[in-house]
Amino acid sequence: xxxxxxxxxxxxxxxxxxxxxxxxxxxxxxxxxxxxxxxxxxxxxxxxxxxxxxxxxxxxxxxxxxxxxxxxxxxxxxxxxxxxxxxxxxxxxxxxxxxxxxxxxxxxxxxxxxxxxxxxxxxxxxxxxxxxx
Amino acid sequence: xxxxxxxxxxxxxxxxxxxxxxxxxxxxxxxxxxxxxxxxxxxxxxxxxxxxxxxxxxxxxxxxxxxxxxxxxxxxxxxxxxxxxxxxxxxxxxxxxxxxxxxxxxxxxxxxxxxxxxxxxxxxxxxxxxxxxxxxxxxxxxxxxxxxxxxxxxxxxxxxxxxxxxxxxxxxxxxxxxxxxxxxxxxxxxxxxxxxxxxxxxxxxxxxxxxxxxxxxxxxxxxxxxxxxxxxxxxxxxxxxxxxxxxxxxxxxxxxxxxxxxxxxxxxxxxxxxxxxxxxxxxxxxxxxxxxxxxxxxxxxxxxxxxx
Numbered sequence: 017x018x019x020x021x022x023x024x025x026x027x028x029x030x031x032x033x034x035x036x037x038x039x040x041x042x043x044x045x046x047x048x049x050x051x052x053x054x055x056x057x058x059x060x061x062x063x064x065x066x067x068x069x070x071x072x073x074x075x076x077x078x079x080x081x082x083x084x085x086x087x088x089x090x091x092x093x094x095x096x097x098x099x100x101x102x103x104x105x106x107x108x109x110x111x112x113x114x115x116x117x118x119x120x121x122x123x124x125x126x127x128x129x130x131x132x133x134x135x136x137x138x139x140x141x142x143x144x145x146x147x148x149x
Numbered sequence: 150x151x152x153x154x155x156x157x158x159x160x161x162x163x164x165x166x167x168x169x170x171x172x173x174x175x176x177x178x179x180x181x182x183x184x185x186x187x188x189x190x191x192x193x194x195x196x197x198x199x200x201x202x203x204x205x206x207x208x209x210x211x212x213x214x215x216x217x218x219x220x221x222x223x224x225x226x227x228x229x230x231x232x233x234x235x236x237x238x239x240x241x242x243x244x245x246x247x248x249x250x251x252x253x254x255x256x257x258x259x260x261x262x263x264x265x266x267x268x269x270x271x272x273x274x275x276x277x278x279x280x281x282x283x284x285x286x287x288x289x290x291x292x293x294x295x296x297x298x299x300x301x302x303x304x305x306x307x308x309x310x311x312x313x314x315x316x317x318x319x320x321x322x323x324x325x326x327x328x329x330x331x332x333x334x335x336x337x338x339x340x341x342x343x344x345x346x347x348x349x350x351x352x353x354x355x356x357x358x359x360x361x362x363x364x365x366x367x368x369x370x371x372x373x374x375x376x377x378x379x380x381x382x383x384x385x386x387x388x389x390x391x392x393x394x395x396x397x398x399x400x401x402x403x404x405x406x407x408x409x410x411x412x413x414x415x416x417x418x419x420x421x422x423x424x425x426x427x428x429x430x431x432x433x434x435x436x437x438x439x440x441x442x443x444x445x446x447x448x449x450x451x452x453x454x455x456x457x
Contacts, residue, residue, distance in 0.1 A: 017356045017357055017360070025364075029364060032368070032371075033371075036371050036375065039219070039375065040374075040375065040378060046221045046223070049219075049221065050220055050221060050228050050231075053216070053219045053220050054231050054235075056216060056219075057213065057216055057217075057231075057235040057238075060209075060212070060213050060216060060368070061213075061235075061238050061239075061242065063364075063368075064209050064213075064242040064245075064246075065242070067205075067209075067357075067361050068242065068245050068246065068249060070357050071202060071246075071249050071353070071357050071358070072249060073357075074349070074352065074353035074356070074357045075249055075252050075253050075256065075353070077349050077352075077353075078253060078256040078257070078346070078349045078350070078353060079252065079255075079256045081342065081345045081346045081349055082256040082257065082259045082346060084342050084345075085259050085260075085263060085339060085342040085343065085346060086259045086262070088263075088335065088338055088339055088342065089259060089262050089263040089266045089339070091335075092266035092267070092269065092270055092331075092335060093266065093269065095270070095331055096269050096270065096272075099324055099327060099328075121295070
């Protein structure tokens with residue numbers, strides 16, 4: 017707690033106690049008692065304002081340190097976005113390979129990439145000598 | 150021959166990449182689970198200090214309204230105006246306490262954002278999305294091989310499954326590797342900031358809120374005595390209302406204690422997470438820390454809800 021605020025609060029709270037004791041006096045007139053009530057209410061208001069000021073100092077420190085963590089935490093979604101792009105690129109590449117394989121399969125099935133029958137027969141005979149798969 | 154080496158070269162390269170990357174640490178499922186548990190355990194923690202401040206403001210206002218009952222009113226005098234003025238300033242201070250609580254909540258919301266960011270960082274979504282396309286590639290390749298085998302009367306083996314695994318594996322391991330590196334990096338960088346921030350919370354509550362809560366309790370007691378003496382008797386409604394103020398004060402004190410101990414647990418759990426990610430040690434320690442943190446925050450949230 018800030019020393020100045022702490023000292024001020026000690027004084028205000030001491031005054032609150034004194035005014036509270038004073039307002040309990042049964043010999044007070046109505047007007048005197050109301051005046052003491054007003055002073056007491058004013059002291060409570062000062063008390064609340066001092067507490068608020070002190071809290072604000074603590075909260076300001078909290079905000080300052082929270083901003084430092086925010087700077088770091090905000091970088092994470094940016095990194096994640098970059099990864100998403102990597103993952104997307106891999107997917108696009110994978111789909112590209114798939115499409116190419118499909119075209120190749122269709123072209124082969126349709127005989128578009130076929131080779132002449134005699135060459136095919138010759139390769140087939142040679143293939144029996146070096147079959148590895 | 151050439152075709153075969155054309156296939157085997159990229160496959161070898163990809164497998165080599167996988168092997169090399171596998172040598173580096175990748176996220177283990179238990180690490181992911183613990184990061185997730187950490188995020189879950191800390192959810193809602195940030196609102197605790199704000200709630201204590203807010204409760205202080207409410208009780209302070211009630212106390213000041215109670216003080217207004219200490220006036221004696223006569224037609225024609227200015228006491229009623231004074232009472233109105235007191236009520237106005239009480240409302241104003243209450244608003245200021247609420248604003249301060251909101252600021253604390255907003256500042257600490259970063260702890261939730263940070264925990265969520267860690268969860269995103271360990272997410273399996275990126276790698277899982279690779280599955281679909283990898284399988285599609287595998288099927289297409291097998292289809293192409295079938296067509297080739299039929300056309301050329303060959304018996305080439307189906308490599309679709311292997312190729313799918315390569316696409317999925319290489320992409321997945323790359324992402325997992327990046328996730329691990331960044332997770333460690335962020336947790337390490339965040340640790341001193343978390344330490345400062347949680348100590349700020351402890352200081353705020355311990356030095357600036359808790360001592361004032363005790364004084365506020367004394368204030369309410371004084372006001373009760375004054376009101377009782379002034380009116381000579383109190384109706385049940387007033388007594389019940391004042392009793393509720395005491396309940397709220399007790400709740401605020403409990404919540405203040407919970408906010409302080411949770412801040413300490415948060416710091417310890419984060420430290421344990423950092424050490425576990427750094428040392429590749431078993432997760433027993435971090436599991437215990439996070440379990441304690443989760444229990445603390447859960448208990449505090451329950452307490453907070455009771456007073457909402």
